[in-house]
Amino acid sequence: MNIILISSQSAQAKKIVLTKLHLAIFTGAILTTVLLLALSLNFFSLRYADRIEAPVLKALLVSPQEKRHQKIQSQLHDNLSVMAAKLGEMQAQLLRLDAVSAQLLELSDLESDDFMLDQLPGRGGAYTGMHTEALSFARFERELQTLSGMLDDRSDKLSALETLLRSERLSKRVMPSVMPIETDWYSSGFGFRRDPFTGRRAFHEGVDFPARTGTPIRATAGGVVVYSDRHSEYGNMVEIDHGDEMISRYAHASKLHVEVGQVVTQGQKIAEVGSTGRSTGPHLHFEIRHKDVPQNPSRFLKKPD
Structure with a gap:
């Protein structure tokens, strides 16, 4: 590429020859400058956003950060609302399981004190600190869903067991099994x-x-x-x-x-x-x-x- 420069003070024209290398260097310099400016503005907006006094500049720099922050907060709020609803369902399921468990203990003639349904089971052991992993929000949500499914499954199985035990007890009550009179012998057999x-x-x-x-x-x-x-x-x-x-x-x-x-x-x-x-x-x-x-x-x- 040839660039010819003409000056009114000089009768002789100047000629500049730009090769492909010159164009590549020039383009790279422009892109580098734009990138550095963008990074500088981003750093400036994050570091000094709360100190900016100019309303126009503050709106230009802070507004995108606030929007991103508000979007993240909105997503977290929605996720927490869903998890709170799921937690409420699980609490209701636990109350139902406690009631069914108490009925099963009554039907099976077991001692309810041995199971201590009104207390959390004891746990313990030495802490080694090995193989520990921070619980992420996504993993917590997955485990909550898994636990909810397990509660549904256990609830259905316990309800089915309760029905079977009640049916068995009812069968015993309608099956002729107790003596019709108080005696230890009979005078004539079958x-x-x-x-x-x-x-x-x-x-x-x-x-x-x-x-x-x-x-x-x-x-x-x-x-x-x-x-x-x-x-x-x-x-x-x-x-x-x-x-x-x-x-x-x-x-x-x-x-x-x-x-x-x-x-x-x-x-x-x-x-x-x-x-x-x-x-x-x-x-x-x-x-x-x-x-x-x-x-x-x-x-x-x-x-x-």
Whole structure:
């Protein structure tokens, strides 16, 4: 590139020849100068922004910093709001887990004092200072999300376990299992025997518990009374439906204390021992039938501890 300089004081023109090297050096110098100016302004705005008195210069230099600071603060505020909401959810989940845990302890007959649900578990150990790492905000947020997911999972599993335990306990309450009267023996067992009236071999569909007239007869399990009336052979009789086609039968009673359709609980007094119907003396004839098939009561009944 040729540059010709003409002066009014000199009749001779001057010629300057610029090569590609000269242009590269000139361009580099300009870029370097601009970069240094930008860095200087940035350093000046950060170091002396609070000392600037000129309003125009202060607005020019400080405004971008304030905007960046405000943007960062806004993002932090939004993240903290989200984390605060998540923390509130986790606190509610913990309260629910405490309640479910207490119910599970009650259902399992364990001592709640052994678990100390109202206290934080003890922790400790020597501090070595090795393999320590500062907790970043992003990592803290990830761990908070992971913990929240674990709480949801544990809550669902504990709720399912509570349902199973309640169902099991309910099954025990509606399964004929407690003795219908207070006695340690029976006079006639389940199965084939000599009929007390005919002397012939006949199948006995229940067990006979001898007792004094008026002795309380109690429901061996909870259920609904489906029969409470006089029977031609069983005399005064009560039948209780326990569900799943399971029925318990109480015969030869002197008095009945329940009515058809009444809901009874395990151990509730339903009648009194007598000798009504086809009977040789005061006793309770007790049967358990499943799908109308007689079952051996000794497989179900348990003597009180």
